[in-house]
Amino acid sequence: xxxxxxxERTTTLPRTPPQILGPFYPFMHTPTDSGDLTGGGKAKxxxxxxxxxxxxxxxxxxxxxxxxxxxxxxxxxxxxxxDDNVGAPIDExxxxxxxxxxxxxxxxxxxxxxxxxxxxxPGRWRPAHIHFSVTAKYEQLVTQMYFKGGEYNETDSxxxxxxxxxxxxxxxxxxxxxxxGAQAVTFDIVLTRG
Ligand SMILES: [Fe+2]
Numbered sequence: 001x002x003x004x005x006x007x008e009r010t011t012t013l014p015r016t017p018p019q020i021l022g023p024f025y026p027f028m029h030t031p032t033d034s035g036d037l038t039g040g041g042k043a044k045x046x047x048x049x050x051x052x053x054x055x056x057x058x059x060x061x062x063x064x065x066x067x068x069x070x071x072x073x074x075x076x077x078x079x080x081x082x083d084d085n086v087g088a089p090i091d092e093x094x095x096x097x098x099x100x101x102x103x104x105x106x107x108x109x110x111x112x113x114x115x116x117x118x119x120x121x122p123g124r125w126r127p128a129h130i131h132f133s134v135t136a137k138y139e140q141l142v143t144q145m146y147f148k149g150g151e152y153n154e155t156d157s158x159x160x161x162x163x164x165x166x167x168x169x170x171x172x173x174x175x176x177x178x179x180x181g182a183q184a185v186t187f188d189i190v191l192t193r194g
Contacts, residue, residue, distance in 0.1 A: 011059045013190045017162035019144040022131060024078040026070050031099040037069075037112040043094035045074025045113035047182040049175050050145075053106040054134055055190050061106025062194035065136040069110060070097045071129070076116035085118050114172070114183065117152055127152035127159065138193045145170055145187045 038047060050069075054062040072078050077088035079096055100108050112130070120126045127150040134141045146159055148171040159165050167190075175184035 013057050016189045021142050024080040026097040031097040032095050033099055035110055037095045037098050039093040043113050044091050048112050048114050049184040051109035052187040054102050056194035057192050062136050063104045065102045067108040068099045068133040070131045072115040072118050074113050076118035125152045127156050136194045
């Protein structure tokens, strides 16, 4: 008969659903490894302190995982040669591509801005999201993080294709002790083995 300790060891967290890589994975562009995509807070938009943990399905932290993020800026524009959303300006102060490595508790952290939604095709908009690629010892997961209440969340085919879209939707709150107006959000990612 399983005791409490056994039950704890066999905890199975739901795996974070994968999402498409998308067309704007950075090209000829080096990710910043400083953790700060905002140029010291100079980028336009709402500052977002984005952090979380990479976990295995058994709840153990995944240390040493590579976490990459890339995203549109606060106007909905990627600094990518194929982004034809030219009505939205590029923000020279914003570096929309970053990489870090998780610490011993599986933690990662970035300082970024909230991205805007953008037109993906005539008449079809993508809700605001941040792309993630997590590379650990045994597996790689590519996914996207969305925002609660985001315009177009209900109609986006990629978000709605997720087996558990609730696992991809985050809810930023005011960031205590940071710049006025800054927000903070936690996004934990669960792999199978790590
Ligand atoms: Fe995207």
